[in-house]
Amino acid sequence: MGETRHQYIPALRFGWLTGLYDPVIRWTMREDLFKPRLVEQVRMQPGHRVLDLGCGTATLTIQLKQYQPHAMVVGLDGDPVVLARAREKAAEAGVNIVFDQGMAYQLPYPDQSFDRIVASLLLHHLTLGDKRRALAETFRVLKSGGELHIADFGKPHTVFMACLSFIVRWLEEAYEHVKGMVPELIREAGFAQVEETGRFTTAFGTLVLIRAVKP
Ligand SMILES: C[S@@+](CC[C@H](N)C(=O)[O-])C[C@H]1O[C@@H](n2cnc3c(N)ncnc32)[C@H](O)[C@@H]1O
Structure with missing residues (x-):
């Protein structure tokens, strides 16, 4: 497993802004458009095990579970503060989701544990080295x-x-994103059929949806 590190950039870059995360993302990132599109793209089946990597306050995690109640949905995040809010929101929504604290680049799960992994707005929080480690994980x-x-x-x-x-x-680790290098990083990790499936205009630049398959 190598060394243990616990480095992450909080949801809105600075921990003291985490309480504002939901309204800021709703107003700036067209969340109402891209998250439902992402949920549909995941095509979850009953019995699937689904991981929401860097789940934040769990807006998407809850949508995943509501879309396919017979899937087992897990949300993982490095930040205990954001996870506390995620647990509250899941309880308010009445959905059963497992939340784990952990690092995207050192996942606390055995090999071949999930049918689907979703990562929304996580990768641009990771350095290039950590993006590669997280994709390998x-x-x-x-x-x-x-x-x-x-x-x-x-x-x-x-x-x-x-x-x-x-x-x-x-503000963040978005160089490879803006250069259009993310699909290549995903291929380098071993994935096939890597394709961009959607594109959205947001207040902070172009947001893309990507799908990839583990052969
Ligand atoms: C911008 S938020 C996205 C939250 C959610 N996925 C969404 O779409 O709204 C990024 C999240 O990734 C988490 N994060 C950043 N680096 C991480 C790492 N190395 N491991 C796990 N979580 C990390 C942050 O704590 C934060 O909650």
Whole structure:
């Protein structure tokens, strides 16, 4: 397993902003559009085991469980504060979700444990080295034929989006995203059929949806 590290960038970059995460994402990231699209793309079946990596306050995790109540849904995040809010929201929604604290680049699960892994707005929080480790970990814990579904910043598709993307490049680890390198990083981890399935205009730049399959 190598060394144990516990480094993460909190949901809104600074821990003291975490309480504002839900309204900020709703107003700036077109969450109402892209999360339902991502949930549909995941095509969960009854009995599937689904991991929401970097689940944050669990808006998406809850939508996944509501979409397919007969799937087992797990949310993992490195931040205990955001996980406390996630647990509250799941209880308010009346859904049964397992929440684990852990690092995306050192997943606390055995090989081949999940049918689907979803990572929404997580990868741009990770350094290039940690993106590679996290993708290798998702590959390890997915079953053969399992799928990885990502929503995150991508190559800007307009000049205006390119201008806006300077904010996340400056604040977070979005260089590879803006350069359009994420699909290649996913292929390098061993995934096949890596394809961009959607694109959204947001207040911080172009957001893309990606699907990939573990052969
Ligand atoms: C921008 S939020 C996204 C939350 C949620 N997935 C969504 O779409 O709204 C990123 C989340 O990733 C978590 N995170 C960042 N680095 C992490 C790491 N190395 N391991 C696990 N979680 C991490 C943060 O704590 C935060 O909750």
